[in-house]
Amino acid sequence: MTEALIYGLAGAALAGCGTYGLLTATHALGRILGFNILGGGVFLIFGAIARRGAGAGFGGDPVPQGLIITGIVVAFCATALAVALLLRLRTALAVEAQAGHEEETQP
């Protein structure tokens, strides 16, 4: 069993866990976490592919390594956007509940 294979299998396991979480979580935060675990798994697989493609004295193929960094930045932005939306939704729901409560108390 080579190093790259172990990392690849670990990535596949992470991707599986993430997909399961993304599809079955009932709360949006759980889905966002699932997306992150899935993304982590995909990046790990890409890393294993980089390792397998090592040549010319490098420890790994540099192209996937560069792409993984970019991918992590994009996934991080996506997570930030999703969490920001979730926070706005919570505030909006609280405001709505407040308004509903006031209407009830002032007939």
Add this chain to the structure above:
Amino acid sequence: MNALTILAVTVPFLGLVPLFLLGPRAGERAGLLMLAVAAGVSLAVGLCVVRTGQPQVYFSGGIAPPLGIALRADGFAAAMMGVCAVVLLFTGFYAMRQPGGAEARMPPAFFMLLLALAGALNLAFMAQDLFTLYVALELLTFAAVPLVCLDGKVEQLKAALTYLLFALFGSVLYLLGAVLIYGLYGTLDIGLVAAALVPHPPEWTFAVALALISAGLMAKAALFPLYLWLPPAHAGAPPAASVVLSAVVIKAPLFLLVRTWADLAPDALAVAAAPVLAVCGAGAILFCGVLALAQVRVKLLIAYSTAAQIGYLGLMFPLAATGDAYLSALAWTGGTLHLASHAFSKAAMFMAAGLLAETLGHDRLSGLRGAARVAPLSIAAFGIGGLSLMGLPPSGGFVAKVMLLTSALRQEIWWIALVVLAGGLLAGGYVLRVVVLALQRAEGEGPQGRECRWRAAIALMLALGAVALGFVPLAPLSFLSIGRHLSLEGLLP
């Protein structure tokens, strides 16, 4: 090398930076100006493709793939760029404040998001590299999600979150597919991968990668059965945002789905996968079409109609995968023409629905009687846009459907012909429901108010644009086949 292609991507992105510094009124004007400039650049790229008859290629930094990144505008890409640029520009005018009026119709962020969409769309249409395409798709999502929840209402935020999660799941699947392809061939350039496939038949891993990429793109394009996020997101957004979401945003993943199976996949795989895509398309047309008939709000009806109309592109795949060059080109032209005419007619219909909601104060079908008296231009735009959806002549939708039908009948694929016809009937049902109700005399006093005429005229112009597409000849367009078959000659400097 043509630098216009890279300008089509950078001009909109650079153009949105100064908008952060300007006030709301100046920002709106500057945003419209930049949109017009960006549309000019996109159309100029199209003109270059027409005049030279060659795809326009640009290598970033002057380095060719596999080391560099290529941008390449072929006929298909240039056509989609032109359509999207025109719709975005018209939407900008539709959303601007009343000339001389003080009140802003849309927050300043709207115009920045329009520019971001323009840049991301152009990148998605021209990029030749699977990872650059991933970035383009993510940029598109990041610009489209805020458009869904511009007003910050609870329903909008919920729809935006669902949309974002669907889109993110789609992009991770897409990325996994791209990663597997890199592992197989050591390059992400579509042309180089396709060239590497010619001497060796693909391994099964390649088929898995293509399936992952397709599933990801289907989630982003809301192709049946992954359409669930679309209706609440498109119907809940402010009208001007619904226009761009429905008319242009979903076109980029659909375009890439076509690119995946036409340019990346070898013919044998494309033939094998085509029936699956066609069944998804047929499901969209029939299932979402019936759901559209059952809606009680105009905007939801139009949103379900979008989910249904996407399906025609799915039907195109088995028709285009035939060995007969003429019938394949005919299906190809029909599918592209459908994308273009759907963009125009859906933009016109969402604009009209927005004006109706403003005039009447609601968009319920039950309260639509007498609407044609207070909003005649809006109803005209809705009806003429709907003409193209139904596939009645003269309209782009008619020509597109005739091409798909001809190709299906000549290849004797009967069930596709039946689905195309049934889809037209369903579209007729939901469009006429709105128009007939609006033309009826109202009981009692009827609705009051007056539509905003110049904005209704913008909607009408887009609807007439969909009609004008109906005057193209009923034959494969040579423009669309420019640069269709990727060869290494075009990619090497």
